[in-house]
Amino acid sequence: MTDPTPGAVLRGAVDLSSLRNRPQPPAAGAGQPVPEASASALVMDVTDASFPQVLELSRTVPIVVDLWAEWCGPCKQLSPILEKVVIELGGRVVLAKVDVDANPQLQQAFRAQSIPMVVALVAGQPVPMFTGAVPEQQVREVFAQLLQLAAQNGVTGTVPVGDQDAADGASEPEEPPVPPLHAEAYDAIEAGDYARAVDAYERALAENPRDADAQAGLGQVRLLQRVQGLNLQEARAAAAAAPLDVGAQFAVADLDVSGGHVEDAFERLLELFAALPTDERAPVRERLLELFGLIGDADPRVIRARGRLASLLF
Numbered sequence: 001m002t003d004p005t006p007g008a009v010l011r012g013a014v015d016l017s018s019l020r021n022r023p024q025p026p027a028a029g030a031g032q033p034v035p036e037a038s039a040s041a042l043v044m045d046v047t048d049a050s051f052p053q054v055l056e057l058s059r060t061v062p063i064v065v066d067l068w069a070e071w072c073g074p075c076k077q078l079s080p081i082l083e084k085v086v087i088e089l090g091g092r093v094v095l096a097k098v099d100v101d102a103n104p105q106l107q108q109a110f111r112a113q114s115i116p117m118v119v120a121l122v123a124g125q126p127v128p129m130f131t132g133a134v135p136e137q138q139v140r141e142v143f144a145q146l147l148q149l150a151a152q153n154g155v156t157g158t159v160p161v162g163d164q165d166a167a168d169g170a171s172e173p174e175e176p177p178v179p180p181l182h183a184e185a186y187d188a189i190e191a192g193d194y195a196r197a198v199d200a201y202e203r204a205l206a207e208n209p210r211d212a213d214a215q216a217g218l219g220q221v222r223l224l225q226r227v228q229g230l231n232l233q234e235a236r237a238a239a240a241a242a243p244l245d246v247g248a249q250f251a252v253a254d255l256d257v258s259g260g261h262v263e264d265a266f267e268r269l270l271e272l273f274a275a276l277p278t279d280e281r282a283p284v285r286e287r288l289l290e291l292f293g294l295i296g297d298a299d300p301r302v303i304r305a306r307g308r309l310a311s312l313l314f
Helices: 006-010 051-057 073-088 104-109 138-152 163-168 179-191 194-206 210-229 232-241 246-258 262-275 282-295 300-313
Strands: 043-045 063-068 095-100 117-122 124-132
Touching: 006 179, 006 300, 043 163, 063 073, 063 232, 073 095, 073 138, 073 210, 104 232, 104 282, 124 138, 138 179, 138 210, 179 246, 194 210, 194 300, 210 246, 210 282, 246 262, 262 282, 262 300
Parallel strands: 043 095, 063 095
Antiparallel strands: 063 117, 117 124
């Protein structure tokens, strides 16, 4: 039987195993490249050779990977925004900049067919974020979701900020403390008590219905709660035997999302939505919207699925 953990929801379509297993470069001074700080200690240029160190660091602090190129105009618009937000977070996130022209192995590993492309790493696992230049407010929202995911997976460390960086950021507002109900949810997740985490997030939303972090956290924990104890083979067999059984299709879709097969999950639910009578579609639409919120509105897979759902509705 499967035994999903919080980390399961982070498995994306990117396979970094070949890079993870490459020999680590020797320490600085031994003639091999290592991550070098650029704008601050929190922004580093990363190469094919130094990437294993970044993977290891992602077990302590979430890493945002910015895949860019010198000739890319949108990259030059997005990169300063990413650096600004990372520096404001004061060590809770590190930005790893990858020049795809100079680092073809990383370009291939991340399947960067278009840039700018932004992917996160949490505990060595890739987390798709967004492609293309997006507004600063949207970047902040995606980063907030990333920190939520990282906390739920126990990646809550920080990178020390040097004196100069501290001076540069002295005028920036301090990050607010974690709200008590959010902290309660984190503690419950670490203990494997998903029901208590759901309750904490629901109370947070009752207090503030516009709490985006609580909404994202609630969707993630509900998914973890639903896939607990599910057997993938049994679930797929049940879904194949009953194509219009909403519960059976939901189970496979949840397992697909938790395993990183997001497009498969969306396709399954959209096909189910199209096949059901109009008066039976509401639960499927609600589950799709919940999963859209879980993955993130900026994700291209969500954008495509939303478009198809809209066409089926109208």
